[in-house]
Amino acid sequence: MKAKTYIRSALVAVTAVIASSVQAAPPPGQLLASMCFQCHGTNGQAVGGFESISGKSAREIYNELLEMSKRKKPEGIMDLQARAYTPGQILLIANYLATLPKAANSDD
């Protein structure tokens, strides 16, 4: 029992040393928003075809995603992708994307 506790505290110490050299914990919404990057480019900057989504107002992204998720008859992939997230998650995504620099190829 004692040995176990000792080992556990040693592990915590190692983790603490490691933590000092790594960037702070990820900002909210970053992981969820990165699912968009698969088609809309890393950090929301698409490499072609699909729209870049970085640096837009959070309100615009939030409203657009919510509208897609509520469309009665889903048509494209986005209408379905938008349905994957709760409104709270959509808000996190929108707020995070708004903090990213706008793409050079952005259409607005």
Added chain:
Amino acid sequence: MNSNRRDFLKFASLAAAGWSFPKAIHGATTAPRVVVIGGGFGGATVAKYLKLWGGNIDVTLIDRAASHYACILSNLVVTGALPMDRINLSFNSLKTKRGVNVVQGEALSVDPSAKEVVVNVGGTTYAYAYDKLVLAPGIEFINPAGNYNDQLTPHAWKAGPQTLLLKNQLAAMTSKQTFVMTIPKSPYRCPPGPYERACAVADVLKRKKKGAKIIVLDANASIQAEPVNFGNAFKSTYKGILTYVPNATVNEVNSATKTIITAAGTFKGAVLNVIPNQRAGQIVTTAGLANDPTARWSVVNPLNYASTAHPDIHILGDSQATSQPKSGHMANSQAKVCADAIIRAFNGEEPDQNPVTSSACFSPITATTAAWLTASFQYDPVTKTMKRVEASFAEAAKPTSDGMQQMFQWADNIFADSFV
């Protein structure tokens, strides 16, 4: 073979005794070390995002090959519509732009207690020390019984030289000959992929080889993905050319006589494309991590993709046992969840409790049209599994030329998000 094995065993016993032999990579360093085995969509993405999001993490990506040939779009290389270069994804950006240490070598074994992975790099074995190990080795085949030879009977289910073998065999087919393909029992890599291949081949036969036929032998009871689009294509678009046979479990393959014996009969063809049943990549099995009930796949915690057997070994993509589809797109999703969780762990934090993963893809149905399929998954804290969000799951109403255009845009973006 035997002498290699002996050397390996000798080394393993030395490692167990605490020796750092043959050559320990990484000396004193303050940055935490992550070693990633496998440079497909999962491995490349986790390496990239650990650097992008994690900053000062020492990331080493190890792959057998000098670059990765994507299975995405590879059926269009088989038909001759695209050149091999189109699916050849370089590791250069990961190296130069992201700062990943890329090593060409083959992982031989894992020592979870010493936290080392032994890698054969150009004939020399090295021990790579890690704080976190990520295994993303894709799939291994369970070869069928009989006189089976994948050089004569290509699977083309790992892109690369196999893709070219099948392409050349298809190109050499004359009119009135038969192409016979087999679809493995689920779960296998890329659920819609075999049906897409059937369509891609049927399209070539229809346009260029009058009278030639394709027989599709499915080990499953029905079409496993996009049943509407593939069902319509099989019944209408390729009527008279394509025969679909469900419940055709492969019992034996003879590559020399070009014969396949199945539960639904014996079939012969000018070209055999046998896609064997599958299990996790070899290193997962070697490391004793193929611990699901079938002993083929690795059970993981979907909040961070840590193995249930070893908390510092993460397994993602095709090799893991969750019910999420085995695809490059899905591996990219899982890799981001894994990278995020590893960074949090280095900060002494718990993983994000509400991850979402996504699988989307486009499949060519004819030379000019494609259909799509999409599904997303939310973490369910009750069952501790990723649950498909049913409202997010659908296939295209029909294949379109717009879909074909979007397919290339999708491929370009998923290629770049994973490898650039």
